[in-house]
Amino acid sequence: MGVLDILQSKTTGLPECYRQMSESEMVSRIEAIKRKMGGQLYLPGHHYQKDEVIQFADDTGDSLKLAQLSAENAQAKYIVFCGVHFMAETADILSSDEQTVVLPDMRAGCSMADMADIHQTEKAWEILQDTLGDTIIPLTYVNSTASIKSFVGKNGGATVTSSNAKAMVEWALTQKERILFLPDQHLGRNTAYDLGVPLDQMAVWDPIANVLESEGPNEDVRVILWKGHCSVHEKFTMENIRQVREDMPGVRVLVHPECTFDVVQASDINGSTKKIIDTIENAPTGSSWAIGTEMNLVNRLIQTHPDKHIVSLNPNMCPCLTMNRIDLPHLLWALESIADGEVINQINVDKETANFAKIALERMLERSI
Template sequence: MPSAAFASAGAAVPSAALYERVRRVIPPMEWASFADDVDAILELKRRRNAVILAHNYQTPEIFHCVADIVGDSLALAREATRVDADVIVLAGVHFMAETAKMLNPDKTVLIPDLGAGCSLADSITPEDVRLIRQRHPGLPIITYVNTSAAVKAESDICCTSGNALKIVESFGLPEVIMIPDEYLARNIAAETAVKIIAWKGHCEVHERFTPADVQEMRRNWPGVVVLAHPECPPEVVAEADFSGSTAHMSNYVGDVKPSRVVLLTECSMSDNVAVNHPDVEFVRPCNLCPHMKRITLGNIRRCLELGEHEVTIPADILERARLPVERMLAV
């Protein structure tokens, strides 16, 4: 049963039932401030025939309580092609909402906060991509999905951290270009004979992890299993026990069931995985993504109520940007 503090919030039955999913990671007093928005969002989704797609870095009250489809960038891109709804709300950052719009050009795609950006997406422009192509004629340009639609439109194919190796090797060439995440490119290059020309973009969350952080965690938490996202620097990945996308890390926890684990990625990821694995102890180094944290229950509710912050892409860019994404999904 919920605590008195939670019950006094006037929560309706739907949100009360949902709280059971997340009570291990959200205190009752905190949930009391969420319940009204959760109930309102559930009703607004029904009324507007809307679905919410949420990235793994969203907070648990969004990820587990109002989202219809959750996952990493690859999963959200795949599932966006199968959505049967009039409205898609993307609980994530702007490039993800653009990807959903590319794959659903006739649907309304909303993002709760237009300021939810990405340091990787900001690290490269369409003009940069055109210059890269001039300097390396004939080489395919593989573009990480963490980029704007305009950058994707200048690319040959997209990739995510989960399928980057497969995409790199799909060309059967000795050399390719991968933009914009330098560390992802270097980490993938360590797994293949293909030479990868990289760009100097970095994720402001993952670039902050260091080998010293990993060594300190091992000293302080004996037996901890360290999982690192491939956007981390290569020397961090080398110190880890496993490296993979957010989906791969989540699967690792479920398959291996380590008694103690640390995920070197955005900190809400640990909360979301912990909900489904009460028998695993999670060490939580908390590197927050300031862009992901701009998405809240309150602005999800508001964008559904008002239909605000619709994502639009110029038609010429949309058509050219969709092709690299579709090529990725085909691989």
Template sequence: MSLDAAVLARTAPLYERVRRVIPAMEWPVFADDVDAILSLKRERNAVILAHNYQTPEIFHCVADVVGDSLALARKAVDTNADVIVLAGVHFMAETAKLLNPDKTVLIPDLGAGCSLADSITPEDVRLMRATYPGVPIVTYVNTSAAVKAESDVCCTSGNAKRIVEKLGVPKVIMLPDEYLARNIAAETDVEIIAWKGHCEVHERFSPTEVRQLREDHPGVIVLAHPECPPEVVAEADFSGSTALMSDYVAEHKPARVVLLTECSMSDNVAVQHPSVDFIRPCNLCPHMKRITLANIREALETGQHEVTIDPAVAVAARRAVERMLAL
């Protein structure tokens, strides 16, 4: 049996997981890297944490832990591996390092950034604190460790409302996503002061697009991520984090659904729900798509790129993340 045939035979069960979203003719392109990554993980005592926006061949075939940013943060703490490879963007890798300071954390591409993380600096946070003295600062995990270090507590899209309300104060500052802050403000009596950051994927959705989707696909259920503009969320049937959107599909099994978020999310959820018809308005995150099987394999082979955080920054940033997890 040739090497190629042997690789295809070993990876055949993995292909069965994704055959509905990856054509058979494309699988040989992925199979060699998948096979090598599985072997390298055993050799290095490594785990791969993959965000919901990763492509199916990563999400379903090589990842050990998958989910939204909150799930990855929680699971990062529980791993016994020596090496964590973060298949996601840089702030997620930093969060994994904050919670696992003694482990090696790798990100396959240093260019995998985030428009939200880039929208605010530590100096901006200090200015907000000076402008609103005594008001707690709740910072979205989609930020650098240096920004987290200037904050009181972190949040995710899945737990933001709970975090805001559990602080027990009448007013909070929520950074940096303006739309998330406005959407949470509509659900709580807590006054929320917002920043002007936006996600370049979610800000592109519009109410007009939602109405057109309903016209083109009668009966479609629309699920929107809370990073979408409030006008889009108002047009949706449900709004929630990527984990909550996935849970909604699992619980309600809509005949036809559209997820207003990064388009790989639909592919990943579709694998698990073959009876659901997914309509795909494809807004890609250019940063998430910098992570590939090839550079995950290279990260495991070479140990690049290791994530490091200044110890002084790490102490304060870890405190904000751990307070979120405790709440």
């Protein structure tokens, strides 16, 4: 679902009564619904969610973990996804027809996912096939719409997460001579470089101008990167790294691979959300860390590891605005609507799209332990 789909949705706005309710009352009512519905209700929560929401999650995780848990979940009648729309779409694709997936606020989107729509992708594919022949396999980051996942599945490719990107890119390069990596150029570039693909064998596809931006001849290109990015992770800069190393001698810089190439290269460690969490959990007491990822997660790591000195790599960083659309009022509204027998904000991927998207997801899941 893109921005236009959300704006054109028939879903009504949050009723005023939920805006007027105290936090304690909302917490009490959510707890009561969870007790009453038991196993019929399942709340997966992404690590970037606010504390007020994540406290109610039945499972927390990154995109890979939540995709796997959604695939395994067979008991719950209702899956209320505390994340963003592409994650809820994935849950709907992987769950059964008897299960209902709800996103508490339909405005909870992903700017990165909206940087690649199906019309742009089909046009790019047509031009690239004409230019380079049948030499390309598409991969898409799970931070993409269901229609992009479906396109990838239909054309022999798979989805990837930041946890398994290396394994999936490695696999893809055994399938075809070239990769089209959607929609995050930074994850694609950082991953391919780590696997030994030099920068001069990578090119960037500009979906607005419909041109391939390459430093050398097209025939030398092995990885085609879609010109998209994460609006949060792109805000970490080389100046941030310079400043934190000056202010905190001995600090270790730990960043997500959605950061730009220069920032990742200048960091001490880069990795998925799970790797960031695991690294901090296993770090020695007294160690110092500057973390380049979403602020809700950084704050949670600071709170849960008081024995370590942890700061955000960018002190002026804000939380992911779209992820933060999910809040207590919207969560309570979604749950009470379900309890009253009137589902709101249901995510429903059409069958044809879901079938091919599921193929792309399963190609990933069978290669991810």
